[in-house]
Amino acid sequence: MSSDDVRERAARPEDLGRFILERLNAGDVEGLVALYEPDAILALPNGQVATGSEEIRQAYAHIVADRPTFAPGQQQPTLQNGDLALTSARLVDGGATVEVARRQADGTWLWVIDQPSLLG
Template sequence: MTTTRPAAHAPEDLEALLAAAVATADLDAVAALHAPDAVVSLPGGREAAGRAAVRAAYAAALEAGALVDTALGASSTRAVVSGALAMTTSTWPDGTVRTQVARREADGSWVWTRDGSRLRDVEACLPVAGPDASVA
């Protein structure tokens, strides 16, 4: 069986696709919305670099029940596009604003390359120390 990754046809689509993936705990879809070289900020100045590390951080956060607001989705999302790059900004019902950087891929779809806000305050997303820890 082949699964198809969610495709964002515009950078504004990324937020809704992430909310749907989080709501169904589809970690493959979450990872697919991030570029292979994506970097996501984590607590304490740490970062998840690369799809595998991003997937692991989201898995830990989901397991801890820390992404309920993400599954509910943003109240508004907008993008400022410059060529193959975009800054996406999502505003949440509580007034929180999250900003990410997206990139258009060769197939025309959009993926996030940098997210500095979504997991930054989610302590549960940090990996247990060990040889397989994939964040810096």
């Protein structure tokens, strides 16, 4: 059994926000990558975009390298239309996150677009 098999999967789009915080604080790079579709995009603080699992993996490896602590934001109501959902959170620093999740064939949810530092 791989470590992906034992990680909890998002039954609702809102679960992704909780999982990302848990996995960031644990330094769990593979667990972070597992929250995204294979061809997802992740906006980076420097204005660049990480596209696909390998670039997202590299970005998170860099982000958690010094083991920073991430504080929870205030989850905002999810907007859902069929198999797509818009999730967001207000951050402690006044910024916000905005993400688009898609329901997978097994009923779980993964992010396809992640903008973690809007207005931050």
